[in-house]
Amino acid sequence: MSVQETIAQNLDDIRARIASAAEHAGRKSEDITLIAVSKLNPAESVEAAISHDQLEFGENWVKELLEKEVSVEEYLKENSPETAGKVKWHFIGHLQTNKVKQLIGKTVLIHSVDSFKLASVIDTESKKKGVVTDILLEINIGDEESKYGIKPDEAVCFADSLRDFSNIRIRGLMTVAPICDDPESNRPYFKKMRELFVDIKSKNNDNISMDVLSMGMTLDFEAAIEEGATHVRVGTGIFGARDYGNRS
């Protein structure tokens, strides 16, 4: 099977599993957005996914996102002009403040806001460009030392501390749950995310408009959907194993 065929088949498989998890939870599959995590995969793989109707992608590094966006758009203008400009890029990796400027206006959603400083830089750079940037707060739901993210018991206060930033809009929460082989073991974390989501949603600060709960990856997206995820981020399940080379 060619790479293109494999990606198409994997997408069909993941979509069917999303639909059945949604049905199981009494939800509509249209209410769940699949983000294809294309990090470390070439633009050609993204193009294969696009030709199979996948238009939302997730990337972890600013440079890689910007370069891929340019090559994919060039390809689409040439080969599929009706799709050009329609691809949405999500930034899901750890974001350094000195990279923010390049990213503003290039992503539909920044999933990984985990500090006051980062939120403040996103706000400032957005103001300069005259845009409002949609963000998610990244929560370290397992309270793991190795992970980025806000501690769960500080999340509500943190959201509140951003209330004066008028060029960001807090659209929801994101987490990378502790990785384990048993998808069920992350379920309690997903439940806890949902509770935090509801708590923050009840704040009526002007820049809070909660409608996104980004959780669940290749190994655990079904449990995440059953617990209320609106966005799942699936990489390996679509593109196969990644070659990290000297990155980690």
Ligand SMILES: *Cc1c(COP(=O)(O)O)cnc(C)c1O
């Ligand atoms: C890489 C990555 C994913 C995708 O992980 P898979 O296990 O390959 O599905 C999702 N979210 C984040 C934040 C990632 O860094």
